[in-house]
Amino acid sequence: MKLLQKTNRTYLILSASAFAIAGLLTYFILSLFIESQLNEKLSDSKVHLINTIERSGIIYTDPPYIEVREEPVVSEIKDFFSDTILFDSSENESVPFRQLTGTSLINGKNYKIIIRNTLIEKSDFLLTIILTTGSVFVLLLLSLYFINKKLSSKIWSPFYSILDELKKFSQENTSFVLTTTGGIEEFEELRSTLNKLTTKVISDYQLLKRFTEDASHEIQTPLSIIQSRLESLIQAPDLTEIQASKIHSAYSASARLAKLTRSMLFLARIENRQYPESEKINLESIVRSQTEFFAEAIRDKSISVEIHSDSECILNANVFLAESLVQNLFGNAIKHSFRNSRIIIEISQESFVISNNGAALLVEPEKLFDRFYKVNSSSDSFGLGLSIAREICKAYNWNIIYIAKETLHTVIIKF
Amino acid sequence: MKILIIEDETDLLEAMVDYLTSEGIICETALTYFKAEDSLSVYSYDMIILDLTLPGGNGLDLIKLIKERNSSAGLLIVSARNSLNDKLTGLDLGADDYITKPFHLAELNSRIKSLARRRFFEGKNELTFNEIKINPDSFEVTVNGEIIDLTRKEYDILLYFMVNRDRVITRESIAEHIWGDNSTFADNFDFIYSHIKNIRKKIEQKKGTNYLHNIYGIGYKFCEK
Numbered sequence: 001m002k003l004l005q006k007t008n009r010t011y012l013i014l015s016a017s018a019f020a021i022a023g024l025l026t027y028f029i030l031s032l033f034i035e036s037q038l039n040e041k042l043s044d045s046k047v048h049l050i051n052t053i054e055r056s057g058i059i060y061t062d063p064p065y066i067e068v069r070e071e072p073v074v075s076e077i078k079d080f081f082s083d084t085i086l087f088d089s090s091e092n093e094s095v096p097f098r099q100l101t102g103t104s105l106i107n108g109k110n111y112k113i114i115i116r117n118t119l120i121e122k123s124d125f126l127l128t129i130i131l132t133t134g135s136v137f138v139l140l141l142l143s144l145y146f147i148n149k150k151l152s153s154k155i156w157s158p159f160y161s162i163l164d165e166l167k168k169f170s171q172e173n174t175s176f177v178l179t180t181t182g183g184i185e186e187f188e189e190l191r192s193t194l195n196k197l198t199t200k201v202i203s204d205y206q207l208l209k210r211f212t213e214d215a216s217h218e219i220q221t222p223l224s225i226i227q228s229r230l231e232s233l234i235q236a237p238d239l240t241e242i243q244a245s246k247i248h249s250a251y252s253a254s255a256r257l258a259k260l261t262r263s264m265l266f267l268a269r270i271e272n273r274q275y276p277e278s279e280k281i282n283l284e285s286i287v288r289s290q291t292e293f294f295a296e297a298i299r300d301k302s303i304s305v306e307i308h309s310d311s312e313c314i315l316n317a318n319v320f321l322a323e324s325l326v327q328n329l330f331g332n333a334i335k336h337s338f339r340n341s342r343i344i345i346e347i348s349q350e351s352f353v354i355s356n357n358g359a360a361l362l363v364e365p366e367k368l369f370d371r372f373y374k375v376n377s378s379s380d381s382f383g384l385g386l387s388i389a390r391e392i393c394k395a396y397n398w399n400i401i402y403i404a405k406e407t408l409h410t411v412i413i414k415f
Numbered sequence: 416m417k418i419l420i421i422e423d424e425t426d427l428l429e430a431m432v433d434y435l436t437s438e439g440i441i442c443e444t445a446l447t448y449f450k451a452e453d454s455l456s457v458y459s460y461d462m463i464i465l466d467l468t469l470p471g472g473n474g475l476d477l478i479k480l481i482k483e484r485n486s487s488a489g490l491l492i493v494s495a496r497n498s499l500n501d502k503l504t505g506l507d508l509g510a511d512d513y514i515t516k517p518f519h520l521a522e523l524n525s526r527i528k529s530l531a532r533r534r535f536f537e538g539k540n541e542l543t544f545n546e547i548k549i550n551p552d553s554f555e556v557t558v559n560g561e562i563i564d565l566t567r568k569e570y571d572i573l574l575y576f577m578v579n580r581d582r583v584i585t586r587e588s589i590a591e592h593i594w595g596d597n598s599t600f601a602d603n604f605d606f607i608y609s610h611i612k613n614i615r616k617k618i619e620q621k622k623g624t625n626y627l628h629n630i631y632g633i634g635y636k637f638c639e640k
Contacts, residue, residue: 296606
């Protein structure tokens with residue numbers, strides 16, 4: 001729920017109940033007030049009537065408003081007020097009255113006096129109150145709504161622009177700073193806190209990237225020593241087979257480690273954008289030269305490679321990275337292809353598509369791009385190949401997707 | 416051939432010297448920038464192997480000095496940095512080749528030999544081992560005078576063996592030599608096996624001897640017996 005919606009809803013609920021209570025209170029207070037006013041008026045009328053009768057001697061009646069009857073009862077009734085409903089023939093409907101009933105001794109005779117005054121009908125009365133409070137309520141709501149709308153678009157504008165700026169945040173953008181100012185203290189605070197946070201995130205990220213690179217560097221020299229020492233050990237002429245195989249297993253492990261640090265370093269380099277030199281590259285010629293590079297592997301598995309090129313694809317990129325990318329995807333396709341299957345490569349100005357037939361994928365294709373992700377955990381590979389491919393694509397803002405449909409695997413790069 | 420190896424890691428330096436000395440190369444060493452400066456100003460070398468990360472100075476500066484004092488020497492750069500910038504700057508300044516740590520000693524040897532061939536024999540540099548001859552300029556291989564038809568990778572492997580003869584060459588080293596560092600196939604040794612099988616077959620077809628010996632399943636050795 002949006003902030004404005006939420007405040008409006010709260011206003012609506014609160015003011016609706018407040019107005020309902022106010023309406024009821026008005027009704028009861030007004031009723032009481034009118035009643036006491038009427039009572040007073042009726043008492044006055046009675047006094048006036050008695051005076052008139054005393055003075056003129058004429059018994060004045062005006063039904064249903066004034067009724068005077070001679071009553072033989074001597075006992076004096078105290079004036080009392082009551083509500084009654086009488087039929088008004090002129091209006092042809094029942095009309096509510098307030099009436100005063102009392103007795104009075106005038107010129108020695110006892111009279112019963114009833115004085116009435118019309119009451120406003122309760123329903124009319126209620127309706128009037130509902131209508132008035134209702135219209136005030138609607139007016140108030142409308143004005144609140146518009147004021148809120150106006151205010152929130154104005155007051156909250158720095159908030160929304162901070163939000164817009166934040167959406168563009170990326171750890172790669174080292175110069176990221178929120179610039180919105182609106183003169184509202186809370187938002188200023190929000191902005192400076194967020195700026196501190198993003199600066200921290202960016203610097204941590206940079207540090208981490210540096211760390212990978214530095215660590216890989218540092219590992220390389222000791223690895224060279226291990227590797228070259230083991231290599232010379234292998235050369236010893238009087239080595240037994242058992243010794244040789246033990247040395248070799250250590251050697252293989254160090255070679256694997258060397259390959260791993262190299263891949264990690266390569267990945268870190270691409271991330272750190274350390275391949276800035278770029279030139280115009282013909283993608284098809286890279287693909288063709290890679291076909292030659294993999295010739296034996298292709299022949300070995302009896303794979304047929306089809307290259308379709310609709311239009312010439314000229315890319316502006318680093319040659320080394322472009323070659324690595326193609327080699328990576330092509331090599332993967334060959335490695336995971338069935339024997340006697342086909343690899344189809346389609347090249348156009350907008351995209352590069354490579355598809356092959358291999359064992360069906362059991363996981364989400366997107367996972368394959370994760371670092372160190374291996375479908376088969378016993379596999380010798382590090383699971384960095386596709387991460388490298390994606391990182392290269394990222395460096396040039398190309399979009400890489402992997403689609404697996406049963407045994408058909410397709411990698412699409414959109415330039 | 417006399418070479419100067421400028422490298423600050425004693426252990427690595429020793430391993431390199433051991434390997435190259437047994438290849439008949441005279442090795443001199445320098446552990447620091449200053450020692451290298453000294454040696455370079457006094458002696459002359461056929462080739463210089465330079466590690467770019469040196470205590471006491473930047474290896475790239477040494478390249479200038481080498482070009483002044485020893486301009487005829489071949490220059491091979493070794494670096495842990497593997498940075499393209501370093502590589503390009505190094506090659507721009509006049510280095511002949513570039514190798515990244517960690518490397519196989521056989522690979523280093525192969526690079527040195529290839530560099531030596533290019534620099535000193537001016538193209539007339541056939542490699543001969545009994546009946547097998549390789550001409551690296553025309554990529555031609557002959558056995559008993561008859562040309563055999565090798566694929567590019569088979570050729571590369573045979574040349575690698577010819578340069579590193581009498582040594583156990585591990586499968587890892589061969590794989591990296593032909594597939595490169597970052598290849599998906601660098602850990603796939605089936606191809607190497609089939610390449611070697613093909614090379615043997617092609618040599619034997621021309622009545623050549625099989626000099627490629629399998630060593631305990633860890634690699635191969637190219638030798639008389």
